[in-house]
Amino acid sequence: MSFVSHKGGCHCGAVRFEVDAPADLDVTECNCSICSKSGYLHLIVPKSRFRLLSGEDNLETYTFDTHEAKHLFCRKCGIKSFYILRSHPDGISVNVRCLDDSTITSINITPFDGRNWEANIDQLTPLSDD
Numbered sequence: 681m682s683f684v685s686h687k688g689g690c691h692c693g694a695v696r697f698e699v700d701a702p703a704d705l706d707v708t709e710c711n712c713s714i715c716s717k718s719g720y721l722h723l724i725v726p727k728s729r730f731r732l733l734s735g736e737d738n739l740e741t742y743t744f745d746t747h748e749a750k751h752l753f754c755r756k757c758g759i760k761s762f763y764i765l766r767s768h769p770d771g772i773s774v775n776v777r778c779l780d781d782s783t784i785t786s787i788n789i790t791p792f793d794g795r796n797w798e799a800n801i802d803q804l805t806p807l808s809d810d
């Protein structure tokens with residue numbers, strides 16, 4: 681699979697990152713309590729394909745319930761542009777809505793029933809580096 685470098689970040693521009701992923705993106709739309717309220721679209725990648733370019737000092741962490749997921753948001757503008765998932769603690773979830781669209785060819789959205797997380801988590805593909 682060939683990757684392009686997508687750039688993205690928060691709304692105010694303090695947090696910027698790069699993520700290596702295909703130009704045709706397969707993303708996950710989760711209906712759990714936090715994803716549905718924020719309209720988050722997940723692109724889940726290994727940490728090795730994610731680089732934080734700026735804004736580390738602007739990141740605030742929010743956790744709830746099991747406190748396994750680390751919801752990182754910009755303390756200035758409040759936007760969660762990426763975070764660390766409960767399902768893939770070795771990975772990063774990038775919010776596709778926060779990517780610059782110039783490098784994206786298409787977005788294919790697959791729903792995930794995160795309201796019933798324990799029953800459905802096996803449906804998410806494990807991370808691989810290829």
Ligand SMILES: [Zn+2]
Pocket residue numbers: 690691692693694695754755756757758759
């Ligand atoms: Zn910001």
